[in-house]
Amino acid sequence: MIIDIPSTTTEAVNKKLIDVRKTGGVVTLGRVLTLVVCTRDGDNTEHVIDAANEASREHPCRVIVIARGPREAAARLDAQIRVGGDAGASEVVVLRLYGDLADHESSVVVPFLLPDTPVVVWWPEEAPPIPAQHPVGKLAIRRITDATDRENPLAEIKSRLDSYTAGDTDLAWSRVTYWRALLTSALDQPPHLPIESAIVSGLAEEPAVDMIAGWLASRLDAPVARHAGLLYVQLNFVGGGTLTISRPQTEITATLRRTGHPDALIALGRRETRDCLAEELRRLDPDEAYEAALAGLTKVTYE
Structure with a gap:
């Protein structure tokens, strides 16, 4: 009614x-x-x-x-x-x-x-x-x-750090929840090799990709590069070998490739705004991981 x-x-x-x-x-x-x-x-x-x-x-x-x-x-x-x-x-x-x-x-x-x-x-x-x-x-x-679809998404998401107050968040962060979970899960599998460097690639105007890069930079003691182009995250291990998660921009299935292991197909579609909003409403406490990812953006190299 x-x-x-x-x-x-x-x-x-x-x-x-x-x-x-x-x-x-x-x-x-x-x-x-x-x-x-x-x-x-x-x-x-x-x-x-x-x-x-x-x-x-x-x-x-x-x-x-x-x-x-x-x-x-x-x-x-x-x-x-x-x-x-x-x-x-x-x-x-x-x-x-x-x-x-x-x-x-x-x-x-x-x-x-x-x-x-x-x-x-x-x-x-x-x-x-x-x-x-x-x-x-x-x-x-x-x-x-929500920095997505703004006139300058990168500048928008980077400005969140200077204005950050406990309780702030951005839907660009919740859009990559499944990517972060998948990367964490993949790294929990042996062999547990140290990471030498990371590459995060995606559309230049997609702040969610920047948030993945910032999050990795905040967690890894290794350089993180942000590329504009195809959508993927690649982790390079010390001594050789890589772990890559890639997905065509408009599709819902991603491919996980790891040196020495068979490829795996994983459901990893772009999250709808309503799902991201519902996730953010689940917690009413400060999101320290989001704040750390914003700070991590200052360590990312843009190429």
Whole structure:
């Protein structure tokens, strides 16, 4: 069910939420957190809401979407309440801010925060320079950004280190969770040879590849090079021999090759935004491995 409330106030929207809860049986009991999504009002808004809805099936929550409209428009608030099949396992409040109101996101969102539950903020598009100092970011214990598809993804992901505050993370990091797990698992197999160097290759505009390189640089006492081109990670062992995981850019099956061993085919498709978001909502504590990977980027050689 979708209820539109044009040209309204936060008080009127809250009253409508209570009415919907009484008549439809929708309650906030069992909501484990409040997810605030800060985005622009546009063609991508529905995709963002869909991703939040899917993530809420694993983490029942209240989703508050702050969609900023044109600044030149007259100041007004258009709201929308979504419950039932249109809201996953959550209740969704979409707040479209126009004109000067778009500069007051935190003031608009505060009345809708669930009491005594943690707040997570997600910026699916442009993120503030320092998320923890943004007015909405200050409300949250976890702040999620996404460097993917930005104008300069490499500069975007590298800037995360200077602005890092405990509780920050980026979906470029969770997009490579399976790659990191596969590499770790492969290295647990004998023979346990020291690594001499590593090469990480992929699209130049894909920050997830940079995160693999940064993570390896933070873990290995060996040089790590980042190449632009085919998608693969290659570890070169002292004394000869290599371990390589490669995958065509748009396919879902990767090949693991290791000197002296038969090739292995592994399911390793690109992760959807909703899956990455759900993963990040599983933990509300600081992610030290992500911070270390950001620091590791300073050690990576770009070729």
